[in-house]
Amino acid sequence: MLLHWFKSLFKDELWVFVYPQCIVLLRITRPVRFGLKQQILYKQVIELPQAVTDNVNESQAWGALMQHLKQVLADKKWQNTIPIAIVSNQFARYTVIPWNAELAVEAERKAYMQHCFSLAYGEAAKTWDLRMSEPSYGHPAIASGIHHGLLQALHDVFNAENMTLSAVYPQLMLAINQTVSEVKKQKKPLSFWLVAIQSERLCLTLLIEGGWRLVKNVAIETDISAQVSALIQREMVSGNMTNELPVLVYWPEYQRNQLLTLVNNKAIKVLPHQFDMQSQQVLSAQSLALT
Secondary structure, eight states: OHHHHHHHHHSOEEEEEEOSSEEEEEEEEOOGGGTTOOEEEEEEEEEOOHHHHTOOOHHHHHHHHHHHHHHHHTSGGGSSSEEEEEEOGGGEEEEEEOOOTTOOSHHHHHHHHHHHHHHHHGGGGGGEEEEEOOOOTTSOEEEEEEEHHHHHHHHHHHHTTTOOOOEEEEHHHHHHHHHHHHHHHTTOOSOEEEEEEETTEEEEEEEETTEEEEEEEEEOOSOHHHHHHHHHHHHHHHTTOOSOOOEEEEOTTOOSSOOOOOSSSOEEEOOOOHHHHHHHHHHHHHHHHHO
């Protein structure tokens, strides 16, 4: 068992970011000479044809998207790695799961989670693979849903190259994990708004005393500051909240050293995850090239 752990520590990871307009691959290594600190060994961007990004048939779009990924994975520089997929917020759905002390077994928890998603999204939720963060006792948790078809397509393309996909994360969870980790390091209270702006989506979440209270996943508008201010004010009114919590901003694409200008809240910039920042720089460059 120790030998297996020792081998996995030195095995490179392959981070694959899946967006509607492109796929970004990062081979991550841990050189001993740098104290096993993660380093990017290779990076490649697969820009997807317009025909793929415009395809309204999800199953066909995912098939075409995975076909492009399959061609790249044949390259030896991506072999002998531990693959991890990060799926764009365009492909994910989120909701908050209230605490329920009466759920004793895993099957009951899954049924309860399915019920919560059905209330939020209707019949479409039945086609999604649902996962929930581990809640603190007595607190609500945040959960995500990714279409079964997309997950199956991802597993199939890696299996075809004799690679086992070790994990699939919705992009928002990377932002949440990074933000909560930074807040804990600074020994700050786990009560804040989190604004995650990634790949043309705006995710607004609210954490109060370690429990998730809400999550919104919407397309960004032209005036993002006004959009965020309006969303927060709307939620404060509907939730009858009066205290002004800090607003943490996770925005890897932002190129200028500025923050959102909000009406009633102070915005605090969160340092993005280094690999998320690498993938988002690609999307930012694409946006600049189109203007």
